[in-house]
Amino acid sequence: MKxxxxxxxxxxxxxxxxxxxxxxxxxxxxxPIVKFIFPPYKEPDEVILPLADYQDMPPxxxxxxxxxxKLGLMKKNDNGIYIAFVGVCTHLDCNVSYINxxxxxxxxxHDGWYDENGINIGGPPPAxxxxxxxxxxxxxxxVKKESPEEAS
Amino acid sequence: MKKGIQAWxxxxxxxxxxxxxxxxxxxxxxxxxxxxxxxxxxxxxxAIQIVTxxxxxxxxxxxxxxxxxxxxxxxxxxxxxxxxxxxxxxxASFMIVFVFVHLLSIWIAKSYRSPRELTWMSGVLLLFISxxxxxxxxxxxxxxxxxSATKVGTDIPRAIPVVGxxxxxxxxxGEDVTGDTLTRFFGIHVCMLPVFIFxxxxxxxxxxxxxxxxxxxxxxxxxxxxxxxxxWPNFVFREMIVWFLLxxxxxxxxxxxxxxxxxxxxxxxxxxxxxxxxxxFLFLFQTLKIFxxxxxxVSGETLAVLLMVLAIVLFFFLPFFDTKPAGTKGKVITILAxxxxxxxxxxxxxxxx
Numbered sequence: 001m002k003x004x005x006x007x008x009x010x011x012x013x014x015x016x017x018x019x020x021x022x023x024x025x026x027x028x029x030x031x032p033i034v035k036f037i038f039p040p041y042k043e044p045d046e047v048i049l050p051l052a053d054y055q056d057m058p059p060x061x062x063x064x065x066x067x068x069x070k071l072g073l074m075k076k077n078d079n080g081i082y083i084a085f086v087g088v089c090t091h092l093d094c095n096v097s098y099i100n101x102x103x104x105x106x107x108x109x110h111d112g113w114y115d116e117n118g119i120n121i122g123g124p125p126p127a128x129x130x131x132x133x134x135x136x137x138x139x140x141x142x143v144k145k146e147s148p149e150e151a152s
Numbered sequence: 153m154k155k156g157i158q159a160w161x162x163x164x165x166x167x168x169x170x171x172x173x174x175x176x177x178x179x180x181x182x183x184x185x186x187x188x189x190x191x192x193x194x195x196x197x198x199a200i201q202i203v204t205x206x207x208x209x210x211x212x213x214x215x216x217x218x219x220x221x222x223x224x225x226x227x228x229x230x231x232x233x234x235x236x237x238x239x240x241x242x243x244a245s246f247m248i249v250f251v252f253v254h255l256l257s258i259w260i261a262k263s264y265r266s267p268r269e270l271t272w273m274s275g276v277l278l279l280f281i282s283x284x285x286x287x288x289x290x291x292x293x294x295x296x297x298x299x300s301a302t303k304v305g306t307d308i309p310r311a312i313p314v315v316g317x318x319x320x321x322x323x324x325x326g327e328d329v330t331g332d333t334l335t336r337f338f339g340i341h342v343c344m345l346p347v348f349i350f351x352x353x354x355x356x357x358x359x360x361x362x363x364x365x366x367x368x369x370x371x372x373x374x375x376x377x378x379x380x381x382x383x384w385p386n387f388v389f390r391e392m393i394v395w396f397l398l399x400x401x402x403x404x405x406x407x408x409x410x411x412x413x414x415x416x417x418x419x420x421x422x423x424x425x426x427x428x429x430x431x432x433f434l435f436l437f438q439t440l441k442i443f444x445x446x447x448x449x450v451s452g453e454t455l456a457v458l459l460m461v462l463a464i465v466l467f468f469f470l471p472f473f474d475t476k477p478a479g480t481k482g483k484v485i486t487i488l489a490x491x492x493x494x495x496x497x498x499x500x501x502x503x504x505x
Binding site (some may be wrong): 032033035036037038039040 | 203207210211229230231232233235236
């Protein structure tokens with residue numbers, strides 16, 4: 001079928017072609033720049049800690065460990081069972097602390113509170129602290145990235 | 153809409169003066185026009201250096217403990233980091249190549265003559281800044297090779313009587329090349345030199361626009377009018393074709409020949425064999441090597457360094473030695489240019505043997 005009128009002029013066509021080509025070229029330059037400026041971050045699949053470092057913890061206390069580049073918190077309950085958290089407030093990423101007299105986790109940034117199991121109970125935090133799966137194997141404590149529910 | 157924004161900005165900045173100038177500016181067309189492209193090629197590589205430099209400095213850590221490791225991280229962990237470093241390293245060499253070609257073309261065409269003396273002198277300063285960029289950048293990966301090359305390079309001024317030792321201490325930030333030198337070179341490379349190069353570049357480019365394009369001798373002498381093309385868009389589009397070619401060549405080389413990274417320098421380790429500076433310092437390196445230990449009553453090194461300083465001073469003030477009016481021939485100066493090229497080539501090749 002022959003169109004009676006052309007949809008665009010020859011100049012428009014050529015300008016579009018060149019413009020598109022220059023655009024594609026520039027995009028190919030911008031792509032590696034954007035890739036480069038975001039460093040890769042990979043959350044660890046698991047972190048292995050020596051049991052000896054945590055054995056002497058009194059009940060109802062926490063001790064830090066490194067969960068990749070985030071704060072990890074190892075908590076020993078009254079019954080001697082260990083649980084592991086990512087010690088980062090779910091509100092705006094501040095590190096939380098455990099106040100053992102009150103049996104609560106506290107975030108000082110915006111007055112956020114979690115109970116001793118990491119459930120958000122006061123202030124702005126929208127979700128509980130993230131739980132990590134903990135397996136004790138011989139002399140090692142293996143912290144895995146799944147939550148305990150996923151793992152079981 | 154676009155017109156409206158343009159008018160609004162023009163009212164405040166007075167941009168129309170610049171855009172009018174750009175549309176009226178024309179470039180002479182003759183058999184030596186090809187040399188006019190070298191200036192914008194330098195700017196192209198300089199722009200690439202700025203962009204890749206901005207990127208590398210996001211991850212580079214200028215300390216004794218971290219420098220080598222952080223470059224290693226850029227090469228291995230950061231997405232496409234190896235290409236970025238490779239392009240930065242190669243683009244530096246390309247820039248130096250074009251700086252030399254640009255300079256030699258002006259030298260041989262005698263374009264530095266009145267009224268372009270200051271254009272020449274600002275250009276020579278830009279050459280030294282470019283070389284200093286290269287020299288300071290070479291140390292930053294902090295491996296054996298760059299460490300040793302910097303030891304040698306910063307030791308050279310020591311041969312200058314009276315002020316030499318002081319200059320060496322100033323460069324090194326102490327008696328020896330240490331972590332302080334690394335941090336100092338980093339600061340020079342990313343803070344000081346960029347400021348100086350922008351100021352000089354502004355002066356240089358302003359002068360080129362103010363005084364107009366210089367014509368080579370055999371064109372200037374002719375009676376008939378020289379053919380010209382408009383700078384915008386005709387000449388800029390031609391330049392863009394050259395830029396595309398150069399970018400293609402640069403990226404191809406950068407991808408297939410990325411720079412190496414040796415293990416971190418140990419300040420106590422003996423120098424590795426076959427240390428070499430960057431290629432553009434090879435001829436100076438070899439010149440120092442061939443001077444005998446003693447010439448009459450001075451040390452060979454002192455003599456060599458003093459001769460180099462003398463050559464640099466003469467070179468810088470060239471427009472004031474060659475005061476013939478533009479358009480007249482100058483055989484001696486032309487021969488000197490070719491002698492320099494030959495000397496630099498022979499010495500560079502010799503140093504590699």
